[in-house]
Each structure stands twice: as structure tokens, then as C-alpha cells.
Amino acid sequence: MSDALTLPAEARDRAGKGASRHLRREGRVPAVIYGGKEEPTMIHVEAKELTRLLDTGHLMNSIVTLELGGKKIRTLPKDVALDPVTDRPEHADFLRLGKDAKVEVMVPVVFINEEASPGLKKGGVLNVVRHELDLICEADKIPGEIEIDVTGKEVGDSIHISELTLPEGSASAITDRDFTIATFVAPSALKKSEGEAGAEETEVTEQDAETVEGEDEQSDD
16 A cells, blocks of 8 residues: 655645745745535645655655644645746645545556566566556555566566456556556567668678779779
8 A cells, every 4th residue: 555644734825826936935835625525725835845755756646644724634646736947846736535535546567576477588578558557446545556477478478457456445447448558579670670780781791892892803904
């Protein structure tokens, strides 16, 4: 399960670009809490603390408890807008989570036991089609990552979503097709291309050599 994170927050009573710029100059990030059949709540959080959580790499699929005015609000981060130049957080959206809530999240995949794949040991390549899975999860059971075991996989094999046993409380958000997550391919196309290039180079070299020999014979005459 992904980590539960905590983020102190303060209410803000003014919206608009001017108010937001003022907050950013003070080292704060304007944000909003929405959902849960309640009115949106405008807040601001410390920029350094939000950046620290972003740097964990799993903020967007973690439950974040916002501490606001003595209350604790369970949320799921839905968007963090970054400055295009500095990458500093400019604004954040948090989805309020009710009891027994289910959420749609992107969860990264991790491939394990690559040394036990005959195809990879023979020089095959693991071609990752999807680095993340779109899942519907119970809010309290969001996985931090999905492990995919490649033991026994040969060149030509593929891994589809139907082959995975997802953690309890999780299901694929895509249900209309058995999509591919990864394939095991041989680098033959690359080798063939390199071989053809080498053959062409050899042929050109031989032709050049024949031309030079012909010119030498003519000059001797």
C-alpha cells in the first residue's frame, strides 16, 4: 500500500491571480479541496513541504491527510501545477475522500525476476508498453506499485492485464480489452540493420578498390 502522508494547510479567503501571487511570494502554494458532496475549500500549503512530498515520487497515488483548522481531511492529490521554468509548485488540487471511497489512480509497474527469464538471458529485450496501470482502488488500499514476475518468459511472449493478480481492493479501470503491458522481443531487427549496413560498406569498398586497380592498369599502359 502507498504511504499515508500528512500536510498542514491554512484556509484562504481570497481567490484570484493577485492573491495567488502574494501567497507564492510568501513561500505558500494556493490549493483547493473539492468533492465529497461538499463545497470546495480554498487553502494554501507550504511550498517546501509540498515539494518534499512531490520528491517522494508517489504523492499522486497516496492518501494525504490535510490538517486544517484542527480538523484532519483525507484527500487524494489530483493535480499539481508546476512552473514551466523553475518546476516549483504553483497550485494543487485535492479530492476529498469520504468513507469507503474508491478512487482512480495511476500505479507504476515494477518487473521482478528478470534473471529467471530465459528470453532475457538469451539477449532478448523487455519492451515495456505501459509503465503505469490505470486502477480503481479502495482509498485505504492504494498500492504503491504493481510487481510483475517475468520468470519463465521467452522471446515472443507478452504480458496482458488478464495475467495479473491485482492486490485486494484494486481493479483495472480499463475493462473493454485485454491490453498489453509488456512484450519480450529479439533485437534481430537492429542486428539485421547493422548487418546490411556492414555488407553495403564492404561492397562499396570492394568497388572502390576495383576502380583504383583499373585506373592503375590504364596509367601503366
